[in-house]
Amino acid sequence: MLTISNVSRRFGDKLAVSDVNLEIPQGQMVGIIGRSGAGKSTLLRMINRLTNVSEGAIRFDGVEVSALRGKALRNWQRDCAMIFQQFNLVPRLDVITNVMLGRLNHRSTLLSLLQIFTEAEQLRALQALERLDIAQTATQWAQTLSGGQQQRVAIARALMQAPRMILADEPIASLDPRNAKIVMDSLHAINREQGLTVITNLHTLDTARAYCGRIIGMAAGRVVFDGTPEQLTTDVARQLYGAEGLEDAFSEAMTSTSIEPARRPTAKPRELADAL
Numbered sequence: 001m002l003t004i005s006n007v008s009r010r011f012g013d014k015l016a017v018s019d020v021n022l023e024i025p026q027g028q029m030v031g032i033i034g035r036s037g038a039g040k041s042t043l044l045r046m047i048n049r050l051t052n053v054s055e056g057a058i059r060f061d062g063v064e065v066s067a068l069r070g071k072a073l074r075n076w077q078r079d080c081a082m083i084f085q086q087f088n089l090v091p092r093l094d095v096i097t098n099v100m101l102g103r104l105n106h107r108s109t110l111l112s113l114l115q116i117f118t119e120a121e122q123l124r125a126l127q128a129l130e131r132l133d134i135a136q137t138a139t140q141w142a143q144t145l146s147g148g149q150q151q152r153v154a155i156a157r158a159l160m161q162a163p164r165m166i167l168a169d170e171p172i173a174s175l176d177p178r179n180a181k182i183v184m185d186s187l188h189a190i191n192r193e194q195g196l197t198v199i200t201n202l203h204t205l206d207t208a209r210a211y212c213g214r215i216i217g218m219a220a221g222r223v224v225f226d227g228t229p230e231q232l233t234t235d236v237a238r239q240l241y242g243a244e245g246l247e248d249a250f251s252e253a254m255t256s257t258s259i260e261p262a263r264r265p266t267a268k269p270r271e272l273a274d275a276l
């Protein structure tokens with residue numbers, strides 16, 4: 001269980017995240033939505049400690065991860081693997097080495113510096129690539145892959161960490177709809193089959209509705225919605241995106257990341273937008 005208690009984060013005078021309280025049981029697939037600047041990235045980055053909390057506490061299975069230091073902190077960052085919009089691969093390294101770099105926190109610094117990996121690690125990396133259906137790219141430089149393939153390599157690298165949760169910060173924001181669907185399908189399958197908690201920031205509401213059993217809506221640093229896709233009414237969407245932003249949030253044509261839902265939402269996005 002991940003527990004976020006009264007967490008705030010300030011940057012100077014700016015309150016980026018304000019008094020957030022959440023409990024996320026292991027195995028949930030959670031989508032965090034909201035306008036640009038709502039505080040979504042800052043919240044994710046506090047969970048994996050790329051950013052520290054200003055107030056409050058984040059606990060995982062009772063351990064206060066927001067207070068960890070040194071090796072314990074590195075172990076936590078291994079346990080909650082993070083995926084970014086821009087993939088963050090090493091462009092002139094082959095794909096399989098990029099994936100094996102996910103083992104960094106499991107091994108000695110010297111072996112890592114020399115990039116010496118055991119046969120077991122190589123096999124594990126290949127299995128992770130196979131799981132993402134890109135084993136055929138193993139010997140290519142990462143920079144030669146398409147964006148969608150690179151994001152799948154990043155997910156494979158995250159899996160190499162043997163994490164307990166995956167945090168994804170706008171993982172499909174740079175992808176075309178087809179690749180966005182492949183990446184979201186992959187995250188969904190990992191969540192379902194391995195029971196890993198997945199918490200992902202998403203730009204569009206329709207993607208969150210299609211893939212996430214739980215949706216958290218943020219506005220001006222606060223959590224203003226926490227519920228199922230079915231509970232996310234037009235009123236809530238208007239509160240999150242504003243009347244003028246609502247069309248973009250729902251529209252399949254307006255953004256490159258909007259993708260066909262894997263299952264039908266209870267009300268069609270266009271019908272909700274028309275109801276305004």
Ligand SMILES: Nc1ncnc2c1ncn2[C@@H]1O[C@H](COP(=O)(O)OP(=O)(O)OP(=O)(O)O)[C@@H](O)[C@H]1O
Binds near residue numbers: 011016038
């Ligand atoms: N390192 C920082 N220094 C100063 N201000 C920051 C910093 N990081 C975030 N902020 C501010 O905090 C607020 C929340 O930003 P955050 O990136 O968390 O929002 P977001 O919902 O993820 O937006 P986006 O979808 O654009 O990434 C914004 O006003 C942003 O300018």
